[in-house]
Amino acid sequence: MSVFKLPEGMVRAPGSVGTHEGYMPGWGNDFETEALPGALPQGMNSPQRCEYGLYGEQLSGTAFTATPPERTWCYRIRPSVKHSARYERIDLPYWKSAPHVVADVTSLGQYRWDPVPMTEEPLTWLTGMRTMTTAGDVHTQIGMASHVYLVTESMTDAYFYSADSELLVVPQEGRLRFATELGVIDIAPQEIAIIPRGLVYRVEVLEGPCRGFVCENYGQKFELPARGPIGANCMANPRDFKAPVAAFEDREVASTVTVKWCGQFHVTKIGQSPLDVVAWHGNYAPYKYDLRTYCPVGAILFDHPDPSIFTVLTAPSASPGTANIDFVLFRDRWMVAENTFRPPWYHKNVMSELMGNIHGQYDAKPQGFVPGGMSLHNMMLPHGPDREAFEKASNANLGPDKLENTMSFMFETRFPQQLTEFAGREAPLQDDYIDCWESLEKKFDGTPGRK
């Protein structure tokens, strides 16, 4: 439930109360919401004249002919095209897009970073975005980038949208507000937000400083994974995703809109707040989701399943079953498997795995992978539990055991991830990370028996 006041002058749709205050539940629903009564045309999209003198405008998030098509009809004070200057190129040097291969930074390896520290410098959502890795190619709408954000300042009279990507936002510290064209989303650690491609917003600090992770998806949108034999329930349930109700502001102040487009940033001037959508209907919307509502399913007799059972959202690629990105959650849960090495096994993976720690301790890495920290196990590079985790798990008395105080995630992509200069040189890379496997002992002595 939102406990924060709305931005001054913003009018929000009534009717959503209690735990849903300000939000409408259900992933992929065809929503309708209006902040002023009667603003939404009924039975049609394009009346000759809209109520309140609003302009009708469609935001198409998929091709018209996609199955299913995703689009939203907005009824707004002015059409988006009404901006008063041409686009001017600007530089946001820390926000990189694929393809971005830095000649003398090596991406082949197992990497781990301490949390990127806050700085004295005031940073907004735009200036505080720090790209760690990129994969694929933004121009062909394939692949992704992973970022850390450090945000201490709200955007004032400044707005942004990414034509390149949808953003999956995973806060780790502080609270952020996404005041978007379609309404207001407030998020805190253990929640996520999904901001669709093309949607205009500004980001405000509700409680700072703020740090978190972003997965920038250049490809096909995130969707709920196919459940297969798991059936209709558990994992991420559609009703736990929440889209905001309509909220608008009628504010005529000189403002800017920054656009990310083919990896470049451009700014244009505008004489008003673009958050002027009074009513909307459709199925292309931003969402928030509380990761604590994710219902994990796991091994209840023996063995450790593939982590795909913990997929919250998946962004498909053209190859079925081979995701452009899987967003995977390792949350608190019971471990009950008998006669089993319970932590993640040792492995090499064609997919590349970028992990972040939201809070607590991760079972495969009791030391060194700390909240706010990240690791990267790139394509086909071996990794697994460190010595401490291996010894403990191999010798534990196995009863029902609860992994508590733990929440980490993985952005897993079919593409190799390339480190940025920031990730390779400026961010607090742990030079000794690979030593965590160094002391794994040879136990084999040629004689049978479990050792």
Ligand SMILES: O=C(O)Cc1cc(O)ccc1O
């Ligand atoms: O820690 C990792 O590397 C992530 C991971 C978790 C798991 O349970 C199984 C495989 C895997 O890659």
Ligand SMILES: [Fe+2]
């Ligand atoms: Fe892994």
